[in-house]
Amino acid sequence: xxxxxxxxxxxxxxxxxxxxxxxxxxxxxxxxxxxxxxxxxxxxxxxxxxxxxxxxxxxxxxxxxxxxxxxxxxxxxxxxxxxxxxxxxxxxxxxxxxxxxxxxxxxxxxxxxxxxxxxxxxxxxxxxxxxxxxxxxxxxxxxxxxxxxxxxxxxxxxxxxxxxxxxxxxxxxxxxxxxxxxxxxxxxxxxxxxxxxxxxxxxxxxxxxxxxxxxxxxxxxxxxxxxxxxxxxxxxxxxxxxxxxxxxxxxxxxxxxxxxxxxxxxxxxxxxxxxxxxxxxxxxxxxxxxxxxxxxxxxxxxxxxxxxxxxxxxxxxxxxxxxxxxxxxxxxxxxxxxxxxxxxxxxxxxxxxxxxxxxxxxxxxxxxxxxxxxxxxxxxxxxxxxxxxxxxxxxxxxxxxxx
Amino acid sequence: xxxxxxxxxxxxxxxxxxxxxxxxxxxxxxxxxxxxxxxxxxxxxxxxxxxxxxxxxxxxxxxxxxxxxxxxxxxxxxxxxxxxxxxxxxxxxxxxxxxxxxxxxxxxxxxxxxxxxxxxxxxxxxxxxxxxxxxxxxxxxxxxxxxxxxxxxxxxxxxxxxxxxxxxxxxxxxxxxxxxxxxxxxxxxxxxxxxxxxxxxxxxxxxxxxxxxxxxxxxxxxxxxxxxxxxxxxxxxxxxxxxxxxxxxxxxxxxxxxxxxxxxxxxxxxxxxxxxxxxxxxxxxxxxxxxxxxxxxxxxxxxxxxxxxxxxxxxxxxxxxxxxxxxxxxxxxxxxxxxxxxxxxxxxxxxxxxxxxxxxxxxxxxxxxxxxxxxxxxxxxxxxxxxxxxxxxxxxxxxxxxxxxxxxxxxxxxxxxxxxxxxxxxxxxxxxxxxxxxxxxxxxxxxxxxxxxxxxxxxxxxxxxxxxxxxxxxxxxxxxxxxxxxxxxxxxxxxxxxxxxxxxx
Numbered sequence: 008x009x010x011x012x013x014x015x016x017x018x019x020x021x022x023x024x025x026x027x028x029x030x031x032x033x034x035x036x037x038x039x040x041x042x043x044x045x046x047x048x049x050x051x052x053x054x055x056x057x058x059x060x061x062x063x064x065x066x067x068x069x070x071x072x073x074x075x076x077x078x079x080x081x082x083x084x085x086x087x088x089x090x091x092x093x094x095x096x097x098x099x100x101x102x103x104x105x106x107x108x109x110x111x112x113x114x115x116x117x118x119x120x121x122x123x124x125x126x127x128x129x130x131x132x133x134x135x136x137x138x139x140x141x142x143x144x145x146x147x148x149x150x151x152x153x154x155x156x157x158x159x160x161x162x163x164x165x166x167x168x169x170x171x172x173x174x175x176x177x178x179x180x181x182x183x184x185x186x187x188x189x190x191x192x193x194x195x196x197x198x199x200x201x202x203x204x205x206x207x208x209x210x211x212x213x214x215x216x217x218x219x220x221x222x223x224x225x226x227x228x229x230x231x232x233x234x235x236x237x238x239x240x241x242x243x244x245x246x247x248x249x250x251x252x253x254x255x256x257x258x259x260x261x262x263x264x265x266x267x268x269x270x271x272x273x274x275x276x277x278x279x280x281x282x283x284x285x286x287x288x289x290x291x292x293x294x295x296x297x298x299x300x301x302x303x304x305x306x307x308x309x310x311x312x313x314x315x316x317x318x319x320x321x322x323x324x325x326x327x328x329x330x331x332x333x334x335x336x337x338x339x340x341x342x343x344x345x346x347x348x349x350x351x352x353x354x355x356x357x358x359x360x361x362x363x364x365x366x367x368x369x370x371x372x373x374x375x376x377x378x379x380x381x382x383x384x385x386x387x388x389x390x391x392x393x394x395x396x397x398x399x400x401x402x403x404x405x406x407x408x409x410x
Numbered sequence: 411x412x413x414x415x416x417x418x419x420x421x422x423x424x425x426x427x428x429x430x431x432x433x434x435x436x437x438x439x440x441x442x443x444x445x446x447x448x449x450x451x452x453x454x455x456x457x458x459x460x461x462x463x464x465x466x467x468x469x470x471x472x473x474x475x476x477x478x479x480x481x482x483x484x485x486x487x488x489x490x491x492x493x494x495x496x497x498x499x500x501x502x503x504x505x506x507x508x509x510x511x512x513x514x515x516x517x518x519x520x521x522x523x524x525x526x527x528x529x530x531x532x533x534x535x536x537x538x539x540x541x542x543x544x545x546x547x548x549x550x551x552x553x554x555x556x557x558x559x560x561x562x563x564x565x566x567x568x569x570x571x572x573x574x575x576x577x578x579x580x581x582x583x584x585x586x587x588x589x590x591x592x593x594x595x596x597x598x599x600x601x602x603x604x605x606x607x608x609x610x611x612x613x614x615x616x617x618x619x620x621x622x623x624x625x626x627x628x629x630x631x632x633x634x635x636x637x638x639x640x641x642x643x644x645x646x647x648x649x650x651x652x653x654x655x656x657x658x659x660x661x662x663x664x665x666x667x668x669x670x671x672x673x674x675x676x677x678x679x680x681x682x683x684x685x686x687x688x689x690x691x692x693x694x695x696x697x698x699x700x701x702x703x704x705x706x707x708x709x710x711x712x713x714x715x716x717x718x719x720x721x722x723x724x725x726x727x728x729x730x731x732x733x734x735x736x737x738x739x740x741x742x743x744x745x746x747x748x749x750x751x752x753x754x755x756x757x758x759x760x761x762x763x764x765x766x767x768x769x770x771x772x773x774x775x776x777x778x779x780x781x782x783x784x785x786x787x788x789x790x791x792x793x794x795x796x797x798x799x800x801x802x803x804x805x806x807x808x809x810x811x812x813x814x815x816x817x818x819x820x821x822x823x824x825x826x827x828x829x830x831x832x833x834x835x836x837x838x839x840x841x842x843x844x845x846x847x848x849x850x851x852x853x854x855x856x857x858x859x860x861x862x863x864x865x866x867x868x869x870x871x872x873x874x875x876x877x878x879x880x881x882x883x884x885x886x887x888x889x890x891x892x893x894x895x896x897x898x899x900x901x902x903x904x905x906x907x908x909x910x911x912x913x914x915x
Contacts, residue, residue, distance in 0.1 A: 104583035140547040142459035272487030
């Protein structure tokens with residue numbers, strides 16, 4: 008256990024639980040395959056959003072779509088095969104290390120990925136009808152896209168749980184496998200979550216009430232929960248860094264490729280692929296969460312958990328607010344207009360240049376972007392504490408996942 | 411008998427309340443003219459939802475054509491804001507016919523610039539297209555059932571996953587869940603079900619909100635108007651008021667071949683009386699026109715207008731008109747009215763305009779739905795000699811047609827369905843001769859349209875047939891149609907009336 012060496016961190020009860028890893032467990036290989044699929048999905052969705060904001064026109068066969076659906080199929084088929092294998096051809100040990108569902112047996116994460124793949128498939132005819140009924144979406148979130156996004160998110164989450172199962176089942180005397188893979192999968196999950204938030208988290212929107220409320224209601228669940236499950240001393244920080252590296256990496260790589268709009272009207276004649284904005288500086292609140300975990304400790308106990316929840320909830324909100332409040336001002340200013348921060352290249356072909364690029368929309372258009380007020384900040388703080396509580400519950404459960 | 415007439419009127423009224431467009435119930439754009447030196451016949455099936463795809467069919471009466479390209483251009487973006495053009499593909503087995511699909515991403519006035527490259531060099535023409543969502547699509551039953559089944563499977567699987575998460579996911583391999591844990595699992599599944607129902611309910615509300623947004627803000631709604639008849643001494647006039655609050659925010663109207671509004675009156679139920687009038691503007695939303703001699707009755711009104719953006723619209727309403735016995739003395743010289751036998755009593759092939767002239771329609775007596783056709787008319791005098799047609803409202807003729815029940819109404823020119831104002835606005839904006847803006851909410855437009863130039867004659871003239879006048883069209887729905895063909899002979903406006911049966915596909 009990595010955390011066992013920490014001075015203030017104590018060992019938790021799950022260390023003493025007997026472990027049993029079936030010999031030649033195929034789940035390990037499957038977990039890596041599903042994680043590859045999850046990576047393909049996460050890269051694919053960032054690429055696809057860029058494609059829509061750069062070229063506009065697409066078909067099912069664009070590389071970005073293929074990356075998403077191949078990733079989904081890889082996860083779904085791998086886990087489907089794993090369920091059939093475990094149910095009908097698995098050894099007793101393999102069946103006993105799985106969960107039962109509708110008469111079949113498979114590791115828990117496999118079911119989550121299967122659900123994700125099925126949701127992605129279901130979204131396809133729904134989305135097609137949606138386009139016919141209401142026109143092709145020019146925004147990211149619509150009911151069928153949300154189903155697709157939930158499917159993609161579940162696909163990656165399933166990979167994470169397969170890795171976690173292996174990690175939790177590892178012999179206590181050996182180094183835990185998949186440590187880095189788990190952190191990477193956690194970063195992917197936060198990337199997926201950030202895509203959900205993107206339409207409300209543009210740098211120009213980072214002084215609105217909704218941005219802080221949505222961020223506070225979701226991000227602590229991941230940061231605290233996954234950090235607890237990771238059992239890493241700097242779990243939240245590592246996960247935040249991986250999220251930032253993926254999104255920033257795409258912001259650096261995509262503009263290297265030429266691309267021009269193939270739909271009109273063109274209000275911003277882009278010549279290269281348009282990335283999403285520079286990522287949220289999650290590393291700052293994540294460091295706060297890790298320090299709180301370190302000094303409060305992670306041993307079991309409802310009192311300690313609640314203390315951790317309240318401290319982490321407050322810390323997350325305070326640090327996140329402080330960071331994004333000033334960082335967003337930097338991002339919409341002239342000094343962020345360079346390849347690193349990409350502030351001058353994240354505007355799509357429909358978003359004509361103008362003063363609005365450099366303004367907070369909560370000031371210029373407060374009706375549709377209500378600014379953060381004291382009341383909404385208090386509400387966001389409450390959401391942050393609630394999300395931390397939910398995250399810790401889920402983290403506690405995940406740290407005991409063995410099937 | 412009276413009761414039946416009432417029922418017919420009510421049924422017709424119900425049908426008549428369907429959303430109007432410029433060209434009610436007839437969304438396709440027809441164009442006949444020239445792209446530079448090349449004669450072209452174009453049919454555009456506009457996108458029914460925006461953003462959506464429009465289908466183009468282009469026939470070129472020339473040989474050795476190298477390429478045909480089509481470019482969608484929004485009125486306020488100009489060519490600079492247009493994407494690279496799409497290449498129209500030749501249709502196999504039909505030389506001279508090309509097809510293309512174009513994306514229209516934003517609602518409003520758009521246009522398609524066709525470029526033909528051939529032995530005589532490049533030829534271009536701009537065709538205005540109204541990009542407006544008109545489709546209301548219900549979820550097909552089979553798809554609905556399929557999605558419901560998949561949804562149930564997804565929901566069931568999700569709840570089962572929650573149950574297994576609580577029941578056994580944390581157990582050491584080989585151990586069995588205790589009864590307490592099974593109980594907790596049931597509790598978790600119950601809670602999961604509640605959350606799932608809440609999620610589905612939230613999703614349904616979201617869907618409803620999106621559908622309502624589409625219906626209220628993006629789907630085409632006819633601009634509401636009402637008409638009143640006022641009598642002052644010998645003068646009987648019709649006052650048309652645009653009552654829709656949305657009209658206050660629109661771009662101002664621009665004159666289409668010199669008239670801000672082309673108003674067509676059709677008497678119900680026999681469609682035997684027809685008038686083509688040109689009201690004058692009293693204020694931004696009120697128009698007045700002196701009525702010509704007309705029998706009393708209930709009249710359908712169709713008012714064709716063109717906004718400064720280039721978008722065309724047809725306002726519709728009904729009005730009861732008392733008998734007008736003395737025609738207006740101060741009427742617009744281009745106004746006209748005619749009384750003909752009721753629907754079904756007119757021939758589909760010839761109509762006596764007067765004792766001196768007969769108008770004849772050539773071509774098959776019956777038409778087929780959606781079949782492109784040229785409605786061709788020739789006027790002969792009493793000696794059988796073809797009569798030369800004078801220019802009427804800038805063209806060799808105008809044709810108005812309606813289906814018996816009012817579900818279709820359109821106003822055609824020899825060059826097709828587009829209004830002259832829309833053509834000029836689109837063309838001049840693309841050429842940089844007009845600003846890419848409009849005076850939304852103002853009384854007067856920014857753009858002052860010039861008189862039709864010689865360059866406009868390419869499409870104003872339409873099919874340069876040696877005799878008569880022809881109009882490109884394809885009837886959109888089966889049924890019985892009445893056509894009013896208006897031409898000018900010896901300074902007088904003559905209206906030929908024809909009834910045509912259109913068979914289903």
